[in-house]
Amino acid sequence: MSQPLLQVSDISKRFGGLRALSGVSLTVAAGEIVGLIGPNGAGKTTLFSTLVGLHRPDSGAIRLNGKDLVGLKPHRIAAAGMVKTFQNVALFLDFSVLDNVLTGGLLHLSVTEARDLARRCLEQVGIAGIADKLARDLSFPERARVEVARALCTQPKVLLLDEAMAALNHVEMDAFIALLRQLRGEGLTLVIVEHHMRAIMSLCDRIVVLNFGQLIATGTPAEVSRDPAVIQAYLGSSAA
Amino acid sequence: MNRSTLLRGLGLAVLLAVAVATPFLLDPRGYAIRVVCLALLFAAMAQCWNIVAGLANQVSLGHAAFFGIGAYTSTLLLIHFGLSPWLGMLVGAVLGGIAAFLISLPTMRLKGHYFALATLAFGEVMRVIANSWSGLTGGPVGISVPFAPPSFAMMQFKETRPYYWLMLAALVVVTLVFVAIRRSKLGYRLRAIKENADAAEVIGVDTTRTKITAAVISGMLTACLGTLYAQFQFFFDPDTVFGVASISVRMAMIAIVGGIGTAAGPILGAFFVIPLEEFANDLFSSRAAGLSQLVFGVLLIGVILIEPRGFMALGSRIRRLFGKGGRP
Incomplete structure (x- = not known):
């Protein structure tokens, strides 16, 4: 694989005593749909806000097409795509x-x-x-x-959707999933945070799982749904 | 072009024709025409203020700073170098723009009351400087515009009528600038910042730069109006042109009473506030000190209580009452 479109390396973000993100790394290739999941408070929204420049990470690097985005204001990151x-x-x-x-x-x-x-x-x-x-x-x-x-x-080149399907019914969600597939077909790269597993499983090429600000698993939907660490994070230790 | 825009254009043309002809109905040496001149000038000032405050919701209480800079710049250049106030006005506009830029850099990140207080302080600093730097400004004694043979080139006239047309032209120009900005990229961006600054940033609006650009335009135009004021009044002092109550707050109040963020709001506001103030002064100031301000204040509070969004919103409320479906 050539150089990934989006490369996040080891970023951490702390709010006072709370470690919202610790050492998160992930890559997204051009044209991919990546799902970002995790329990409430796992750091998904914080990760998105950090990627677009609303928060500045305490450490780590964010590269889009090889260009370093850390420290840029959100409008500059929007201009970068x-x-x-x-x-x-x-x-x-x-x-x-x-x-x-x-x-x-x-x-x-x-x-x-x-x-x-x-x-x-x-x-x-x-x-x-x-x-x-x-x-x-x-x-x-x-x-x-x-x-x-x-x-x-x-x-944009990369679109980050934070629970855009939250209030949709089944019919609407199917239409929305079709829309996202179509957009990807037109060359857009998508990272989506979603609680609807049906949408995530049917749509994503790859899934990244966050828990307590740390990346605990990454892989295809099938791999991730079998991962013991993921099951434990979602269902508690006795289920694993 | 559809029928309603045609009717609207026609209405505006008639209104403008009436405005141009009005001085012929008033006593050219009388008091009324001077009040109308001031109302036109203050409408234009409130329109300048409206560019930043109305579109981006950055409520400034320091616009007197730019106004005073304009008044002093052209007057001092006229006194010391005999420079035509038209050119002085341009120099004042540049200085007003620079002042707006410099004050915007630290304050534009502030919102709401914090921004209002920071700009208020800036206006006050300018007033104190003008009062204490007597070598330049003449200090608290004030300054007189030297008489020149009346001519357009020196922006001095024997009668009040030319001043009236000057003020009217200024109001038209500033209003056109406001409308053009509102329809432009800058206008969309300013309004987006007012609605949701974070969302605006994320979709690519450089919020700092947008606000500073608007502030510089607003500051430059306000400075130009300061020159007109100086030429009209022939005498002023730091407390009048840099005053919080006399200029800064009044600009804001006029726009708010008329309808903040709308093109017609400052005009309606000025033609309500300025005559009302004169009327209150005329009627009550001889009876008890401060009574006129009290009456003026009570009436203003009444208007704001009835419709906090100003006359423009009141208008659309009345239209809806009669079933003509205007938008709020």
Whole structure:
């Protein structure tokens, strides 16, 4: 395999006395879909926030296409091609859906070009019909999709999705899984945090498991689901 | 172009024509036209303030600093070098922009009250400097704009009417700048910062740079208006042009009363606040000291209590009441 697109080496992050991440290393190849799982409080969201520059790691390196990202502000990392969505969904609530997505497009485009791309992104995500609605009037699943569309509109190389499927029903989730496969087919690389195992198992090429801020397993979905350390982390020691 | 934008354009054209013709209805040497001039000027000032505060929600209470810089720069250049106030205005704009840049560097990371207090302090520092550096500014005694033969080139006129048109032009220009910014990349970014700064950063908005850019534009325009004020009043002192209550807070208040973040808000606000203030002064100041300010304050509090988002929001509330579905 050639040089990985995203290379995370030995990063640690501490909040006061809490070790949120300790020595986490992982690589993501171009075009891969990697699942990031682990019990609540394992450090998944912290890892995402650190990758996009909202937190600065205490040590370690993050490389995208060989370029060191540690210490860069989030907008620089977005310009380099890595964007995340937020676990609680962080839309611009007083913006229309179209303006939300358009704002992402401004990273590389003029307002007019960004508006065109935003319409295409909305269509891609399957919500072109609500383009003129105000973001604050949307349901939670709709908001999550708008946020994905907004992230796509920045034209990223790597997209980090933090529980974007949290509030979806089965039908919606299937559509969303199909969307992510399609995006990957178009060359996007995805890292997803998800609690829906069905989605993770059917979608991911590889799964990385975090527990208490440490990487405890990595492998294909089949390998990881048989891993004793993973079973223990999820179900407790007596089950292993 | 659809019908509603056409009607709107037509309405604005009529409004502008009326505004241009208004001085012919007023006594050119009277008091009313001076009040209207001030209302136009303060509308323009509040519009400048609106660029940063209205779009990005960075509420500054120090804009008097830029205003005073503009007033003193052109006046001092006129006194010492006989420089036309038009050129003085440009120099003042550059200095105002530099001041905005320098104050933004440390304060733009601050939010809400912290930003407001930091800018308030900056304005006060400028006032103290102007008061104590008498060698340059004349100090607390104030400074007079030297009389020149009335001409457009020297921005001095015999009558009040040309000043009126000058103020009106300034208001139109500043409002156009505000509208253009709001529709531009900068405007989207500023509003995104107001909505959610973290999310804006993550999708590629350089929040620091965006806010500083807006602050510099706002500071430059405010400085230009300081020059207009100096030429209109012919005399000023540090406490008037660098004043917290007389300038900084008033700019903010006018925009807030009218409707923060909207283009029409500062204009509505100024034409409510400035005449109201004059009216209160006229009616009550002879009866008891401070009574006029009290009445003025009570009325303002009343307006804010009825609709904290200003007249613009009140307007859309009334439209909805009559079933004409305006957005909040």
